[in-house]
Amino acid sequence: MFGYAIRRVLSALPVVLIAVTACFFILRLAPGGPFDGERALPPETLANLRAHYNLDLPLIQQYGIYVGRLLQGDFGPSMVYNDFTVAQMLWIGLPFTLMLGFTAFVVGTVAGLVAGSLSAVNQNKLPDYVLVMLVMVGLVVPNFLMASILQLVFGVYLDWFPAGGWKPGSLQHLVLPVIVLALPHAGRTARLMRGSMIEVLGTNYVRTARSKGLGTRLILARHAIKPALLPVVSYLGPGLSYLLTGSLVVEQVFALPGIGKYFISAALNRDYGLVLGTTILYMLIILAVNLLVDILYAWLDPKVRYD
Amino acid sequence: MKQVLSVEDMSVTFALHESEVHAVREMNFTLAEGETLAVVGESGSGKSQAFLAIMGLLAKNGTAGGRAMMGDINLIGMAPSQLDLYRGKDIAMIFQDPMTSLNPTLKVKTQLGEVLVKHRGFDKQAALKTAIEMLERVGIPEPVKRANAYPHELSGGMRQRVMIAMALLCQPKILIADEPTTALDVTVQAQMLDLFKTLTQDFGTSLVLITHDLGVVAGVADRMMVMYGGRAVEKGRVDDLFYDPRHPYTLGLLHSTPHIAKRAARLDPIQGLPPSLEHLPKGCSFNPRCAFAFDRCLEQRPPLTDAGDGRQKACFYEGPMAYGQVA
Numbered sequence: 262m263f264g265y266a267i268r269r270v271l272s273a274l275p276v277v278l279i280a281v282t283a284c285f286f287i288l289r290l291a292p293g294g295p296f297d298g299e300r301a302l303p304p305e306t307l308a309n310l311r312a313h314y315n316l317d318l319p320l321i322q323q324y325g326i327y328v329g330r331l332l333q334g335d336f337g338p339s340m341v342y343n344d345f346t347v348a349q350m351l352w353i354g355l356p357f358t359l360m361l362g363f364t365a366f367v368v369g370t371v372a373g374l375v376a377g378s379l380s381a382v383n384q385n386k387l388p389d390y391v392l393v394m395l396v397m398v399g400l401v402v403p404n405f406l407m408a409s410i411l412q413l414v415f416g417v418y419l420d421w422f423p424a425g426g427w428k429p430g431s432l433q434h435l436v437l438p439v440i441v442l443a444l445p446h447a448g449r450t451a452r453l454m455r456g457s458m459i460e461v462l463g464t465n466y467v468r469t470a471r472s473k474g475l476g477t478r479l480i481l482a483r484h485a486i487k488p489a490l491l492p493v494v495s496y497l498g499p500g501l502s503y504l505l506t507g508s509l510v511v512e513q514v515f516a517l518p519g520i521g522k523y524f525i526s527a528a529l530n531r532d533y534g535l536v537l538g539t540t541i542l543y544m545l546i547i548l549a550v551n552l553l554v555d556i557l558y559a560w561l562d563p564k565v566r567y568d
Numbered sequence: 569m570k571q572v573l574s575v576e577d578m579s580v581t582f583a584l585h586e587s588e589v590h591a592v593r594e595m596n597f598t599l600a601e602g603e604t605l606a607v608v609g610e611s612g613s614g615k616s617q618a619f620l621a622i623m624g625l626l627a628k629n630g631t632a633g634g635r636a637m638m639g640d641i642n643l644i645g646m647a648p649s650q651l652d653l654y655r656g657k658d659i660a661m662i663f664q665d666p667m668t669s670l671n672p673t674l675k676v677k678t679q680l681g682e683v684l685v686k687h688r689g690f691d692k693q694a695a696l697k698t699a700i701e702m703l704e705r706v707g708i709p710e711p712v713k714r715a716n717a718y719p720h721e722l723s724g725g726m727r728q729r730v731m732i733a734m735a736l737l738c739q740p741k742i743l744i745a746d747e748p749t750t751a752l753d754v755t756v757q758a759q760m761l762d763l764f765k766t767l768t769q770d771f772g773t774s775l776v777l778i779t780h781d782l783g784v785v786a787g788v789a790d791r792m793m794v795m796y797g798g799r800a801v802e803k804g805r806v807d808d809l810f811y812d813p814r815h816p817y818t819l820g821l822l823h824s825t826p827h828i829a830k831r832a833a834r835l836d837p838i839q840g841l842p843p844s845l846e847h848l849p850k851g852c853s854f855n856p857r858c859a860f861a862f863d864r865c866l867e868q869r870p871p872l873t874d875a876g877d878g879r880q881k882a883c884f885y886e887g888p889m890a891y892g893q894v895a
Contacts, residue, residue, distance in 0.1 A: 469671075
């Protein structure tokens with residue numbers, strides 16, 4: 262088990278390098294640069310700026326410099342907000358975005374697992390129908406629309422929660438954004454959990470467990486949940502990446518101080534440093550989560566450990 | 569002899585979308601203490617469903633009627649939570665496919681130990697100790713190592729031994745084995761049957777052996793019940809039925825079995841297919857495939873009646889049945 266974890270960590274390293282390389286070059290393929298404004302800069306200024314940020318060097322050399330700095334934990338300077346380094350910019354917005362994303366992730370996963378299991382156990386009965394319908398709603402309504410509806414109903418008409426904005430430490434302000442973000446994730450998780458739980462409940466080994474007189478609760482808790490979680494767990498990695506990218510939209514709608522605003526304007530302004538920094542950080546987080554998922558998988562399914 | 573199980577007028581019905589299927593009808597039999605009863609029939613004859621019903625393991629659309637008395641307790645129609653007091657303790661079941669009948673995510677010791685914890689109130693330590701003893705008893709080498717293994721680390725024969733150990737942990741009065749050797753190699757089959765014989769004798773457990781393999785029946789069983797189309801068609805001592813079958817279907821089954829001493833160039837199978845339970849023929853269910861059928865067989869269904877010597881058969885034909893006469 263421990264050896265397996267080590268192997269997985271080591272195999273993630275080349276992935277990081279490949280992803281950094283791909284991001285770096287793809288970004289440079291996009292036309293325009295950080296200093297192409299509406300008003301053209303004087304040629305000397307432009308040349309100085311380009312020299313300052315090493316943009317005058319051959320691309321491959323710039324890549325070398327970037328990776329070299331990255332290895333020392335330096336994301337370089339922001340090219341648009343020139344008083345800030347990329348690390349400082351990230352520090353302003355990213356913690357909030359991550360907090361929002363992970364909260365929604367945990368809430369959505371738990372809600373999805375519970376709803377899916379309840380559906381499966383009551384298959385084709387009333388609770389199942391109700392849950393399946395709720396799940397469909399969560400899945401098909403786009404997040405910006407769901408956000409507006411919730412703002413209107415719970416923020417304006419009922420006035421239970423603030424419709425937007427942020428006050429540090431305020432859970433009230435988090436309720437609606439977290440719900441909007443978590444709903445589609447909960448829906449997908451619930452669908453997967455329902456299907457796999459129904460399948461597991463029909464297996465021979467669950468029949469064996471019933472023949473042993475173990476009782477419903479023990480059968481579910483010990484014999485059914487672990488194998489039923491397998492397909493769900495493998496979805497959690499991609500699931501989290503949806504949440505982190507989805508949070509960019511939700512932050513805009515609810516006027517929350519996350520990284521979303523900067524990320525979008527950085528992409529439009531070709532702020533190479535900031536876009537790369539954000540992308541790489543997201544990638545690292547998603548890789549880490551996938552790693553956790555793999556290790557969780559090995560714990561759930563003993564056959565995986567020996568591959 | 570003391571009866572441990574007495575089944576009276578049991579039926580199993582499955583509800584389909586617009587109809588229902590009677591998988592088992594009017595089943596009656598008794599099982600004596602320490603006895604081995606073989607239940608024989610083709611696929612779809614209702615032999616497995618009858619015993620799944622007794623264990624309360626029917627599919628959701630299935631219902632069982634009648635009585636299955638274990639002492640004063642009727643197992644049919646009992647609430648699952650009530651059944652759980654007896655399942656795994658007084659009556660246990662072993663299934664056909666050992667590859668899929670054990671939980672792939674739990675260690676062998678967990679799956680064994682939980683039975684003792686549930687029914688005997690053992691703590692984990694004691695349960696583990698007893699489980700390892702039982703593994704040794706069913707002929708598993710290095711039982712401590714195997715107890716800590718996951719099912720996928722064991723061979724098919726080993727897994728079936730684990731299933732047997734699991735079923736016998738509480739020394740049940742009744743053990744139901746549903747085609748326990750079908751999925752195994754022939755060499756392992758023989759070992760498994762020996763194991764059944766020894767263990768059921770040691771524990772005084774009554775064994776119900778559901779099978780379509782008459783070789784298995786001959787080696788292990790005391791009595792047998794032949795099923796066709798959801799009903800018992802012949803019952804009696806194994807020797808009597810083997811040497812002097814009185815129902816054409818029993819005769820047909822015997823002739824369909826390869827025999828090493830006879831070396832016939834061809835086997836003599838029963839012609840045709842088992843009937844669909846949704847559209848059983850009028851009269852005797854076996855009449856389309858029977859060489860001895862006459863007018864009455866097409867009109868009336870023969871009831872199961874005494875045929876002397878403690879045997880019963882459901883057939884109107886009373887004349888001699890010679891080899892080769894089965895269509």
